[in-house]
Amino acid sequence: MHVLLRGTVGALVLAAAVSCAPAAVQHPERLPSLASRLTDRIRAVPGAEVAVSYRDLATGDSLDLGADVDFHAASTMKIPVMLEVLRSVEARRLRLDQEVLLENRFQSIVDGSSYSLDAGDDSDSLMYTRVGTRVPVRDLLERMIVRSSNLATNALIALVGAARANETAHALGATHIRVLRGVEDGKAFAAGMNNTTTSADLAVLLERIERKEALGAASAGLMKEILLRQEFNGEIPAGVPAGTPVAHKTGSITATLHDAAIVYPSGRPPYVLVVLTRKIPDESVARRLIVDISRLVWEHATGTSHVAEGR
Known part of the structure:
Protein backbone atom coordinates (compact mmCIF):
# COMPACT_ATOMS: atom_id res chain seq x y z
CA MET A 1 0.00 0.00 0.00
CA ASP A 70 19.09 18.36 2.36
CA PHE A 71 19.94 19.53 5.88
CA HIS A 72 23.24 20.63 7.37
CA ALA A 73 24.48 17.31 8.73
CA ALA A 74 26.02 18.71 11.94
CA SER A 75 27.51 15.79 13.88
CA THR A 76 25.44 13.11 12.17
CA MET A 77 28.22 13.14 9.54
CA LYS A 78 30.28 11.24 12.10
CA ILE A 79 28.30 8.11 11.17
CA PRO A 80 29.81 7.86 7.65
CA VAL A 81 33.22 8.82 9.05
CA MET A 82 33.01 5.94 11.52
CA LEU A 83 31.91 3.58 8.75
CA GLU A 84 34.93 4.52 6.64
CA VAL A 85 37.34 4.11 9.55
CA LEU A 86 36.02 0.63 10.29
CA ARG A 87 36.06 -0.30 6.60
CA SER A 88 39.68 0.83 6.50
CA VAL A 89 40.37 -1.43 9.47
CA GLU A 90 38.72 -4.33 7.67
CA ALA A 91 40.84 -3.59 4.58
CA ARG A 92 43.95 -3.51 6.82
CA ARG A 93 44.76 0.07 5.92
CA LEU A 94 44.39 0.87 9.63
CA ARG A 95 44.39 -0.92 12.97
CA LEU A 96 42.15 -0.06 15.90
CA ASP A 97 45.18 -0.08 18.18
CA GLN A 98 47.17 2.10 15.78
CA GLU A 99 48.31 5.24 17.58
CA VAL A 100 47.86 8.64 15.94
CA LEU A 101 49.67 11.80 17.02
CA LEU A 102 46.83 14.07 18.10
CA GLU A 103 47.30 17.61 16.84
CA ASN A 104 44.95 20.56 16.95
CA ARG A 105 45.85 21.88 13.53
CA PHE A 106 43.88 21.21 10.36
CA GLN A 107 43.70 22.51 6.80
CA SER A 108 40.73 24.35 5.33
CA ILE A 109 39.34 22.75 2.20
CA VAL A 110 39.00 26.25 0.72
CA ASP A 111 42.65 27.26 0.49
CA GLY A 112 44.69 24.87 2.62
CA SER A 113 45.19 27.43 5.38
CA SER A 114 45.52 26.17 8.94
CA TYR A 115 42.85 26.39 11.59
CA SER A 116 42.42 24.92 15.06
CA LEU A 117 39.50 24.00 17.27
CA ASP A 118 38.45 25.70 20.50
CA ALA A 119 37.94 23.34 23.43
CA GLY A 120 35.22 25.67 24.70
CA ASP A 121 33.15 24.99 21.59
CA ASP A 122 33.58 21.22 21.77
CA SER A 123 31.37 18.87 23.77
CA ASP A 124 34.45 16.82 24.67
CA SER A 125 37.06 19.08 26.27
CA LEU A 126 38.89 16.03 27.66
CA MET A 127 40.39 15.21 24.25
CA TYR A 128 42.31 18.50 24.28
CA THR A 129 44.34 17.31 27.27
CA ARG A 130 45.76 14.61 24.97
CA VAL A 131 46.99 16.96 22.24
CA GLY A 132 50.63 16.19 21.52
CA THR A 133 50.28 12.56 22.58
CA ARG A 134 49.63 9.43 20.56
CA VAL A 135 46.02 8.23 20.76
CA PRO A 136 44.70 4.85 19.52
CA VAL A 137 42.22 4.92 16.65
CA ARG A 138 39.77 3.01 18.86
CA ASP A 139 39.80 5.84 21.43
CA LEU A 140 39.23 8.46 18.73
CA LEU A 141 36.23 6.50 17.43
CA GLU A 142 34.77 6.19 20.91
CA ARG A 143 35.11 9.89 21.73
CA MET A 144 33.85 10.97 18.30
CA ILE A 145 30.55 9.21 18.98
CA VAL A 146 29.87 9.03 22.71
CA ARG A 147 30.98 12.63 23.42
CA SER A 148 30.73 13.90 19.82
CA SER A 149 34.35 15.06 19.99
CA ASN A 150 35.11 17.43 17.13
CA LEU A 151 38.84 17.08 17.73
CA ALA A 152 38.66 13.29 17.44
CA THR A 153 36.48 13.65 14.33
CA ASN A 154 38.94 15.91 12.55
CA ALA A 155 41.83 13.63 13.49
CA LEU A 156 40.02 10.67 11.93
CA ILE A 157 39.06 12.62 8.82
CA ALA A 158 42.70 13.62 8.43
CA LEU A 159 43.54 9.92 8.65
CA VAL A 160 41.00 8.44 6.20
CA GLY A 161 39.86 11.44 4.16
CA ALA A 162 36.44 13.05 3.87
CA ALA A 163 36.21 11.92 0.24
CA ARG A 164 36.53 8.27 1.27
CA ALA A 165 33.81 8.64 3.90
CA ASN A 166 31.60 10.25 1.28
CA GLU A 167 32.29 7.47 -1.25
CA THR A 168 31.54 4.79 1.33
CA ALA A 169 28.18 6.36 2.20
CA HIS A 170 27.24 6.62 -1.48
CA ALA A 171 28.31 3.03 -2.16
CA LEU A 172 25.96 1.90 0.61
CA GLY A 173 23.02 3.70 -1.00
CA ALA A 174 23.14 7.02 0.89
CA THR A 175 23.61 8.94 -2.34
CA HIS A 176 22.62 12.43 -1.16
CA ILE A 177 24.99 12.69 1.80
CA ARG A 178 27.91 15.06 1.31
CA VAL A 179 30.92 14.60 3.59
CA LEU A 180 33.23 17.38 2.44
CA ARG A 181 35.29 18.38 5.44
CA GLY A 182 36.07 18.32 9.11
CA VAL A 183 34.36 20.35 11.80
CA GLU A 184 34.74 24.11 12.35
CA ASP A 185 36.33 24.92 8.99
CA GLY A 186 35.16 28.53 9.11
CA LYS A 187 36.27 29.44 5.59
CA ALA A 188 34.42 26.47 4.13
CA PHE A 189 31.30 27.34 6.12
CA ALA A 190 31.40 30.92 4.81
CA ALA A 191 31.75 29.56 1.28
CA GLY A 192 28.74 27.27 1.72
CA MET A 193 30.90 24.15 1.57
CA ASN A 194 29.10 22.18 4.25
CA ASN A 195 28.47 18.57 5.14
CA THR A 196 24.85 17.77 4.35
CA THR A 197 22.49 14.84 4.65
Missing part, protein backbone atom coordinates in the same frame (compact mmCIF):
# COMPACT_ATOMS: atom_id res chain seq x y z
CA HIS A 2 1.28 3.49 -0.83
CA VAL A 3 -0.35 6.63 0.52
CA LEU A 4 0.82 10.12 -0.39
CA LEU A 5 0.15 12.89 2.11
CA ARG A 6 1.13 16.53 1.70
CA GLY A 7 1.48 19.24 4.30
CA THR A 8 3.36 22.45 4.88
CA VAL A 9 5.62 22.82 7.90
CA GLY A 10 6.96 26.35 8.05
CA ALA A 11 8.40 27.05 4.61
CA LEU A 12 9.19 23.42 3.91
CA VAL A 13 6.75 21.36 1.87
CA LEU A 14 6.77 17.79 3.07
CA ALA A 15 5.80 14.86 0.89
CA ALA A 16 4.92 12.00 3.21
CA ALA A 17 5.46 8.66 1.54
CA VAL A 18 4.03 5.80 3.57
CA SER A 19 4.59 2.19 2.60
CA CYS A 20 4.64 -1.26 4.07
CA ALA A 21 5.41 -4.85 3.19
CA PRO A 22 1.92 -6.41 2.90
CA ALA A 23 2.94 -9.88 4.06
CA ALA A 24 4.55 -8.59 7.24
CA VAL A 25 2.27 -5.84 8.50
CA GLN A 26 -0.78 -6.72 10.54
CA HIS A 27 -2.25 -3.20 10.67
CA PRO A 28 -1.17 -1.27 7.54
CA GLU A 29 -4.06 1.15 7.99
CA ARG A 30 -2.27 2.66 10.99
CA LEU A 31 0.60 4.10 8.92
CA PRO A 32 -1.37 7.03 7.45
CA SER A 33 -2.58 7.77 10.98
CA LEU A 34 1.01 7.93 12.20
CA ALA A 35 1.95 10.26 9.34
CA SER A 36 -0.97 12.52 10.22
CA ARG A 37 -0.07 12.61 13.92
CA LEU A 38 3.56 13.41 13.15
CA THR A 39 2.62 16.15 10.70
CA ASP A 40 0.21 17.71 13.21
CA ARG A 41 2.91 17.72 15.89
CA ILE A 42 5.45 19.33 13.55
CA ARG A 43 2.96 22.00 12.49
CA ALA A 44 2.63 23.00 16.14
CA VAL A 45 6.12 24.55 15.95
CA PRO A 46 5.88 27.75 13.86
CA GLY A 47 8.54 28.05 11.18
CA ALA A 48 10.07 24.64 11.89
CA GLU A 49 11.52 22.61 9.06
CA VAL A 50 11.59 18.91 9.87
CA ALA A 51 12.38 15.65 8.12
CA VAL A 52 11.54 12.19 9.46
CA SER A 53 12.42 8.69 8.23
CA TYR A 54 11.13 5.56 9.95
CA ARG A 55 11.98 1.97 9.00
CA ASP A 56 10.62 -0.97 10.99
CA LEU A 57 12.84 -4.01 10.56
CA ALA A 58 10.19 -6.22 12.17
CA THR A 59 7.22 -5.35 9.96
CA GLY A 60 8.55 -3.58 6.90
CA ASP A 61 6.72 -0.36 7.80
CA SER A 62 8.34 2.68 6.18
CA LEU A 63 7.43 6.34 6.53
CA ASP A 64 9.14 9.46 5.19
CA LEU A 65 8.41 13.14 5.76
CA GLY A 66 10.63 15.48 3.76
CA ALA A 67 13.13 12.65 3.62
CA ASP A 68 14.96 13.83 0.50
CA VAL A 69 15.46 17.42 1.68
CA THR A 198 18.89 13.75 4.27
CA SER A 199 16.91 11.75 6.79
CA ALA A 200 16.47 8.99 4.20
CA ASP A 201 20.22 8.64 3.70
CA LEU A 202 20.93 8.34 7.41
CA ALA A 203 18.16 5.75 7.65
CA VAL A 204 19.80 3.78 4.83
CA LEU A 205 23.13 3.72 6.66
CA LEU A 206 21.64 2.73 10.02
CA GLU A 207 19.53 -0.02 8.50
CA ARG A 208 22.53 -1.45 6.66
CA ILE A 209 24.62 -1.28 9.84
CA GLU A 210 21.94 -3.18 11.76
CA ARG A 211 21.58 -5.78 9.01
CA LYS A 212 25.40 -6.18 8.93
CA GLU A 213 25.42 -5.16 5.27
CA ALA A 214 27.70 -2.15 5.72
CA LEU A 215 30.48 -3.91 7.63
CA GLY A 216 31.60 -7.36 8.64
CA ALA A 217 29.95 -8.83 11.71
CA ALA A 218 32.74 -7.86 14.13
CA SER A 219 33.00 -4.26 12.90
CA ALA A 220 29.21 -3.86 12.80
CA GLY A 221 29.02 -5.15 16.35
CA LEU A 222 31.68 -2.70 17.51
CA MET A 223 29.97 0.21 15.78
CA LYS A 224 26.66 -0.65 17.39
CA GLU A 225 28.28 -0.99 20.82
CA ILE A 226 29.81 2.47 20.52
CA LEU A 227 26.56 4.02 19.28
CA LEU A 228 24.77 2.43 22.25
CA ARG A 229 27.20 4.20 24.59
CA GLN A 230 26.15 7.65 23.31
CA GLU A 231 26.06 10.02 26.29
CA PHE A 232 23.70 12.65 24.83
CA ASN A 233 20.31 11.01 25.20
CA GLY A 234 17.82 13.85 25.39
CA GLU A 235 16.16 13.34 22.00
CA ILE A 236 15.02 9.98 20.55
CA PRO A 237 15.95 7.94 23.67
CA ALA A 238 13.88 10.29 25.84
CA GLY A 239 10.78 9.38 23.83
CA VAL A 240 10.94 5.65 24.58
CA PRO A 241 10.68 3.78 27.90
CA ALA A 242 13.70 4.09 30.18
CA GLY A 243 16.15 1.25 29.72
CA THR A 244 15.32 0.70 26.05
CA PRO A 245 18.62 0.33 24.14
CA VAL A 246 19.09 3.05 21.53
CA ALA A 247 22.14 3.13 19.24
CA HIS A 248 22.28 6.67 17.92
CA LYS A 249 24.14 9.82 16.95
CA THR A 250 22.93 13.33 17.61
CA GLY A 251 23.94 16.55 15.90
CA SER A 252 23.43 20.23 16.58
CA ILE A 253 24.41 23.66 15.34
CA THR A 254 22.61 26.98 15.72
CA ALA A 255 18.82 26.48 15.39
CA THR A 256 19.43 22.92 14.17
CA LEU A 257 19.03 19.67 16.11
CA HIS A 258 19.11 16.09 14.81
CA ASP A 259 19.05 12.51 16.03
CA ALA A 260 19.54 9.31 14.03
CA ALA A 261 18.84 6.07 15.87
CA ILE A 262 18.29 2.34 15.92
CA VAL A 263 15.74 1.59 18.66
CA TYR A 264 15.57 -1.88 20.23
CA PRO A 265 12.17 -2.65 21.80
CA SER A 266 12.20 -5.75 23.97
CA GLY A 267 11.21 -9.01 22.31
CA ARG A 268 11.19 -7.88 18.69
CA PRO A 269 13.55 -6.63 15.96
CA PRO A 270 14.52 -2.95 16.06
CA TYR A 271 13.37 0.02 14.07
CA VAL A 272 15.31 2.94 12.62
CA LEU A 273 14.20 6.51 13.27
CA VAL A 274 15.87 9.67 11.96
CA VAL A 275 14.63 13.17 12.82
CA LEU A 276 16.26 16.29 11.37
CA THR A 277 15.16 19.78 12.43
CA ARG A 278 16.13 23.35 11.61
CA LYS A 279 14.89 26.94 11.99
CA ILE A 280 13.97 26.30 15.63
CA PRO A 281 15.96 28.91 17.60
CA ASP A 282 15.08 27.48 21.02
CA GLU A 283 16.89 24.15 21.33
CA SER A 284 14.55 23.01 24.10
CA VAL A 285 11.61 23.36 21.69
CA ALA A 286 13.43 21.32 19.04
CA ARG A 287 14.35 18.70 21.62
CA ARG A 288 10.75 18.43 22.84
CA LEU A 289 9.61 18.01 19.24
CA ILE A 290 12.06 15.16 18.60
CA VAL A 291 11.06 13.49 21.87
CA ASP A 292 7.39 13.65 20.89
CA ILE A 293 8.09 12.28 17.41
CA SER A 294 10.04 9.45 19.02
CA ARG A 295 7.16 8.73 21.40
CA LEU A 296 4.59 8.65 18.58
CA VAL A 297 6.73 6.27 16.53
CA TRP A 298 7.31 4.05 19.57
CA GLU A 299 3.57 3.83 20.17
CA HIS A 300 2.98 2.93 16.53
CA ALA A 301 5.78 0.35 16.40
CA THR A 302 5.03 -1.40 19.68
CA GLY A 303 1.31 -0.81 20.09
CA THR A 304 1.95 0.49 23.61
CA SER A 305 1.53 4.01 24.96
CA HIS A 306 4.35 5.79 26.70
CA VAL A 307 4.68 9.08 28.57
CA ALA A 308 7.93 10.63 27.36
CA GLU A 309 10.48 12.06 29.78
CA GLY A 310 9.67 15.54 30.98
CA ARG A 311 5.92 15.12 30.54
Whole structure:
Protein backbone atom coordinates (compact mmCIF):
# COMPACT_ATOMS: atom_id res chain seq x y z
CA MET A 1 0.00 0.00 0.00
CA HIS A 2 1.28 3.49 -0.83
CA VAL A 3 -0.35 6.63 0.52
CA LEU A 4 0.82 10.12 -0.39
CA LEU A 5 0.15 12.89 2.11
CA ARG A 6 1.13 16.53 1.70
CA GLY A 7 1.48 19.24 4.30
CA THR A 8 3.36 22.45 4.88
CA VAL A 9 5.62 22.82 7.90
CA GLY A 10 6.96 26.35 8.05
CA ALA A 11 8.40 27.05 4.61
CA LEU A 12 9.19 23.42 3.91
CA VAL A 13 6.75 21.36 1.87
CA LEU A 14 6.77 17.79 3.07
CA ALA A 15 5.80 14.86 0.89
CA ALA A 16 4.92 12.00 3.21
CA ALA A 17 5.46 8.66 1.54
CA VAL A 18 4.03 5.80 3.57
CA SER A 19 4.59 2.19 2.60
CA CYS A 20 4.64 -1.26 4.07
CA ALA A 21 5.41 -4.85 3.19
CA PRO A 22 1.92 -6.41 2.90
CA ALA A 23 2.94 -9.88 4.06
CA ALA A 24 4.55 -8.59 7.24
CA VAL A 25 2.27 -5.84 8.50
CA GLN A 26 -0.78 -6.72 10.54
CA HIS A 27 -2.25 -3.20 10.67
CA PRO A 28 -1.17 -1.27 7.54
CA GLU A 29 -4.06 1.15 7.99
CA ARG A 30 -2.27 2.66 10.99
CA LEU A 31 0.60 4.10 8.92
CA PRO A 32 -1.37 7.03 7.45
CA SER A 33 -2.58 7.77 10.98
CA LEU A 34 1.01 7.93 12.20
CA ALA A 35 1.95 10.26 9.34
CA SER A 36 -0.97 12.52 10.22
CA ARG A 37 -0.07 12.61 13.92
CA LEU A 38 3.56 13.41 13.15
CA THR A 39 2.62 16.15 10.70
CA ASP A 40 0.21 17.71 13.21
CA ARG A 41 2.91 17.72 15.89
CA ILE A 42 5.45 19.33 13.55
CA ARG A 43 2.96 22.00 12.49
CA ALA A 44 2.63 23.00 16.14
CA VAL A 45 6.12 24.55 15.95
CA PRO A 46 5.88 27.75 13.86
CA GLY A 47 8.54 28.05 11.18
CA ALA A 48 10.07 24.64 11.89
CA GLU A 49 11.52 22.61 9.06
CA VAL A 50 11.59 18.91 9.87
CA ALA A 51 12.38 15.65 8.12
CA VAL A 52 11.54 12.19 9.46
CA SER A 53 12.42 8.69 8.23
CA TYR A 54 11.13 5.56 9.95
CA ARG A 55 11.98 1.97 9.00
CA ASP A 56 10.62 -0.97 10.99
CA LEU A 57 12.84 -4.01 10.56
CA ALA A 58 10.19 -6.22 12.17
CA THR A 59 7.22 -5.35 9.96
CA GLY A 60 8.55 -3.58 6.90
CA ASP A 61 6.72 -0.36 7.80
CA SER A 62 8.34 2.68 6.18
CA LEU A 63 7.43 6.34 6.53
CA ASP A 64 9.14 9.46 5.19
CA LEU A 65 8.41 13.14 5.76
CA GLY A 66 10.63 15.48 3.76
CA ALA A 67 13.13 12.65 3.62
CA ASP A 68 14.96 13.83 0.50
CA VAL A 69 15.46 17.42 1.68
CA ASP A 70 19.09 18.36 2.36
CA PHE A 71 19.94 19.53 5.88
CA HIS A 72 23.24 20.63 7.37
CA ALA A 73 24.48 17.31 8.73
CA ALA A 74 26.02 18.71 11.94
CA SER A 75 27.51 15.79 13.88
CA THR A 76 25.44 13.11 12.17
CA MET A 77 28.22 13.14 9.54
CA LYS A 78 30.28 11.24 12.10
CA ILE A 79 28.30 8.11 11.17
CA PRO A 80 29.81 7.86 7.65
CA VAL A 81 33.22 8.82 9.05
CA MET A 82 33.01 5.94 11.52
CA LEU A 83 31.91 3.58 8.75
CA GLU A 84 34.93 4.52 6.64
CA VAL A 85 37.34 4.11 9.55
CA LEU A 86 36.02 0.63 10.29
CA ARG A 87 36.06 -0.30 6.60
CA SER A 88 39.68 0.83 6.50
CA VAL A 89 40.37 -1.43 9.47
CA GLU A 90 38.72 -4.33 7.67
CA ALA A 91 40.84 -3.59 4.58
CA ARG A 92 43.95 -3.51 6.82
CA ARG A 93 44.76 0.07 5.92
CA LEU A 94 44.39 0.87 9.63
CA ARG A 95 44.39 -0.92 12.97
CA LEU A 96 42.15 -0.06 15.90
CA ASP A 97 45.18 -0.08 18.18
CA GLN A 98 47.17 2.10 15.78
CA GLU A 99 48.31 5.24 17.58
CA VAL A 100 47.86 8.64 15.94
CA LEU A 101 49.67 11.80 17.02
CA LEU A 102 46.83 14.07 18.10
CA GLU A 103 47.30 17.61 16.84
CA ASN A 104 44.95 20.56 16.95
CA ARG A 105 45.85 21.88 13.53
CA PHE A 106 43.88 21.21 10.36
CA GLN A 107 43.70 22.51 6.80
CA SER A 108 40.73 24.35 5.33
CA ILE A 109 39.34 22.75 2.20
CA VAL A 110 39.00 26.25 0.72
CA ASP A 111 42.65 27.26 0.49
CA GLY A 112 44.69 24.87 2.62
CA SER A 113 45.19 27.43 5.38
CA SER A 114 45.52 26.17 8.94
CA TYR A 115 42.85 26.39 11.59
CA SER A 116 42.42 24.92 15.06
CA LEU A 117 39.50 24.00 17.27
CA ASP A 118 38.45 25.70 20.50
CA ALA A 119 37.94 23.34 23.43
CA GLY A 120 35.22 25.67 24.70
CA ASP A 121 33.15 24.99 21.59
CA ASP A 122 33.58 21.22 21.77
CA SER A 123 31.37 18.87 23.77
CA ASP A 124 34.45 16.82 24.67
CA SER A 125 37.06 19.08 26.27
CA LEU A 126 38.89 16.03 27.66
CA MET A 127 40.39 15.21 24.25
CA TYR A 128 42.31 18.50 24.28
CA THR A 129 44.34 17.31 27.27
CA ARG A 130 45.76 14.61 24.97
CA VAL A 131 46.99 16.96 22.24
CA GLY A 132 50.63 16.19 21.52
CA THR A 133 50.28 12.56 22.58
CA ARG A 134 49.63 9.43 20.56
CA VAL A 135 46.02 8.23 20.76
CA PRO A 136 44.70 4.85 19.52
CA VAL A 137 42.22 4.92 16.65
CA ARG A 138 39.77 3.01 18.86
CA ASP A 139 39.80 5.84 21.43
CA LEU A 140 39.23 8.46 18.73
CA LEU A 141 36.23 6.50 17.43
CA GLU A 142 34.77 6.19 20.91
CA ARG A 143 35.11 9.89 21.73
CA MET A 144 33.85 10.97 18.30
CA ILE A 145 30.55 9.21 18.98
CA VAL A 146 29.87 9.03 22.71
CA ARG A 147 30.98 12.63 23.42
CA SER A 148 30.73 13.90 19.82
CA SER A 149 34.35 15.06 19.99
CA ASN A 150 35.11 17.43 17.13
CA LEU A 151 38.84 17.08 17.73
CA ALA A 152 38.66 13.29 17.44
CA THR A 153 36.48 13.65 14.33
CA ASN A 154 38.94 15.91 12.55
CA ALA A 155 41.83 13.63 13.49
CA LEU A 156 40.02 10.67 11.93
CA ILE A 157 39.06 12.62 8.82
CA ALA A 158 42.70 13.62 8.43
CA LEU A 159 43.54 9.92 8.65
CA VAL A 160 41.00 8.44 6.20
CA GLY A 161 39.86 11.44 4.16
CA ALA A 162 36.44 13.05 3.87
CA ALA A 163 36.21 11.92 0.24
CA ARG A 164 36.53 8.27 1.27
CA ALA A 165 33.81 8.64 3.90
CA ASN A 166 31.60 10.25 1.28
CA GLU A 167 32.29 7.47 -1.25
CA THR A 168 31.54 4.79 1.33
CA ALA A 169 28.18 6.36 2.20
CA HIS A 170 27.24 6.62 -1.48
CA ALA A 171 28.31 3.03 -2.16
CA LEU A 172 25.96 1.90 0.61
CA GLY A 173 23.02 3.70 -1.00
CA ALA A 174 23.14 7.02 0.89
CA THR A 175 23.61 8.94 -2.34
CA HIS A 176 22.62 12.43 -1.16
CA ILE A 177 24.99 12.69 1.80
CA ARG A 178 27.91 15.06 1.31
CA VAL A 179 30.92 14.60 3.59
CA LEU A 180 33.23 17.38 2.44
CA ARG A 181 35.29 18.38 5.44
CA GLY A 182 36.07 18.32 9.11
CA VAL A 183 34.36 20.35 11.80
CA GLU A 184 34.74 24.11 12.35
CA ASP A 185 36.33 24.92 8.99
CA GLY A 186 35.16 28.53 9.11
CA LYS A 187 36.27 29.44 5.59
CA ALA A 188 34.42 26.47 4.13
CA PHE A 189 31.30 27.34 6.12
CA ALA A 190 31.40 30.92 4.81
CA ALA A 191 31.75 29.56 1.28
CA GLY A 192 28.74 27.27 1.72
CA MET A 193 30.90 24.15 1.57
CA ASN A 194 29.10 22.18 4.25
CA ASN A 195 28.47 18.57 5.14
CA THR A 196 24.85 17.77 4.35
CA THR A 197 22.49 14.84 4.65
CA THR A 198 18.89 13.75 4.27
CA SER A 199 16.91 11.75 6.79
CA ALA A 200 16.47 8.99 4.20
CA ASP A 201 20.22 8.64 3.70
CA LEU A 202 20.93 8.34 7.41
CA ALA A 203 18.16 5.75 7.65
CA VAL A 204 19.80 3.78 4.83
CA LEU A 205 23.13 3.72 6.66
CA LEU A 206 21.64 2.73 10.02
CA GLU A 207 19.53 -0.02 8.50
CA ARG A 208 22.53 -1.45 6.66
CA ILE A 209 24.62 -1.28 9.84
CA GLU A 210 21.94 -3.18 11.76
CA ARG A 211 21.58 -5.78 9.01
CA LYS A 212 25.40 -6.18 8.93
CA GLU A 213 25.42 -5.16 5.27
CA ALA A 214 27.70 -2.15 5.72
CA LEU A 215 30.48 -3.91 7.63
CA GLY A 216 31.60 -7.36 8.64
CA ALA A 217 29.95 -8.83 11.71
CA ALA A 218 32.74 -7.86 14.13
CA SER A 219 33.00 -4.26 12.90
CA ALA A 220 29.21 -3.86 12.80
CA GLY A 221 29.02 -5.15 16.35
CA LEU A 222 31.68 -2.70 17.51
CA MET A 223 29.97 0.21 15.78
CA LYS A 224 26.66 -0.65 17.39
CA GLU A 225 28.28 -0.99 20.82
CA ILE A 226 29.81 2.47 20.52
CA LEU A 227 26.56 4.02 19.28
CA LEU A 228 24.77 2.43 22.25
CA ARG A 229 27.20 4.20 24.59
CA GLN A 230 26.15 7.65 23.31
CA GLU A 231 26.06 10.02 26.29
CA PHE A 232 23.70 12.65 24.83
CA ASN A 233 20.31 11.01 25.20
CA GLY A 234 17.82 13.85 25.39
CA GLU A 235 16.16 13.34 22.00
CA ILE A 236 15.02 9.98 20.55
CA PRO A 237 15.95 7.94 23.67
CA ALA A 238 13.88 10.29 25.84
CA GLY A 239 10.78 9.38 23.83
CA VAL A 240 10.94 5.65 24.58
CA PRO A 241 10.68 3.78 27.90
CA ALA A 242 13.70 4.09 30.18
CA GLY A 243 16.15 1.25 29.72
CA THR A 244 15.32 0.70 26.05
CA PRO A 245 18.62 0.33 24.14
CA VAL A 246 19.09 3.05 21.53
CA ALA A 247 22.14 3.13 19.24
CA HIS A 248 22.28 6.67 17.92
CA LYS A 249 24.14 9.82 16.95
CA THR A 250 22.93 13.33 17.61
CA GLY A 251 23.94 16.55 15.90
CA SER A 252 23.43 20.23 16.58
CA ILE A 253 24.41 23.66 15.34
CA THR A 254 22.61 26.98 15.72
CA ALA A 255 18.82 26.48 15.39
CA THR A 256 19.43 22.92 14.17
CA LEU A 257 19.03 19.67 16.11
CA HIS A 258 19.11 16.09 14.81
CA ASP A 259 19.05 12.51 16.03
CA ALA A 260 19.54 9.31 14.03
CA ALA A 261 18.84 6.07 15.87
CA ILE A 262 18.29 2.34 15.92
CA VAL A 263 15.74 1.59 18.66
CA TYR A 264 15.57 -1.88 20.23
CA PRO A 265 12.17 -2.65 21.80
CA SER A 266 12.20 -5.75 23.97
CA GLY A 267 11.21 -9.01 22.31
CA ARG A 268 11.19 -7.88 18.69
CA PRO A 269 13.55 -6.63 15.96
CA PRO A 270 14.52 -2.95 16.06
CA TYR A 271 13.37 0.02 14.07
CA VAL A 272 15.31 2.94 12.62
CA LEU A 273 14.20 6.51 13.27
CA VAL A 274 15.87 9.67 11.96
CA VAL A 275 14.63 13.17 12.82
CA LEU A 276 16.26 16.29 11.37
CA THR A 277 15.16 19.78 12.43
CA ARG A 278 16.13 23.35 11.61
CA LYS A 279 14.89 26.94 11.99
CA ILE A 280 13.97 26.30 15.63
CA PRO A 281 15.96 28.91 17.60
CA ASP A 282 15.08 27.48 21.02
CA GLU A 283 16.89 24.15 21.33
CA SER A 284 14.55 23.01 24.10
CA VAL A 285 11.61 23.36 21.69
CA ALA A 286 13.43 21.32 19.04
CA ARG A 287 14.35 18.70 21.62
CA ARG A 288 10.75 18.43 22.84
CA LEU A 289 9.61 18.01 19.24
CA ILE A 290 12.06 15.16 18.60
CA VAL A 291 11.06 13.49 21.87
CA ASP A 292 7.39 13.65 20.89
CA ILE A 293 8.09 12.28 17.41
CA SER A 294 10.04 9.45 19.02
CA ARG A 295 7.16 8.73 21.40
CA LEU A 296 4.59 8.65 18.58
CA VAL A 297 6.73 6.27 16.53
CA TRP A 298 7.31 4.05 19.57
CA GLU A 299 3.57 3.83 20.17
CA HIS A 300 2.98 2.93 16.53
CA ALA A 301 5.78 0.35 16.40
CA THR A 302 5.03 -1.40 19.68
CA GLY A 303 1.31 -0.81 20.09
CA THR A 304 1.95 0.49 23.61
CA SER A 305 1.53 4.01 24.96
CA HIS A 306 4.35 5.79 26.70
CA VAL A 307 4.68 9.08 28.57
CA ALA A 308 7.93 10.63 27.36
CA GLU A 309 10.48 12.06 29.78
CA GLY A 310 9.67 15.54 30.98
CA ARG A 311 5.92 15.12 30.54
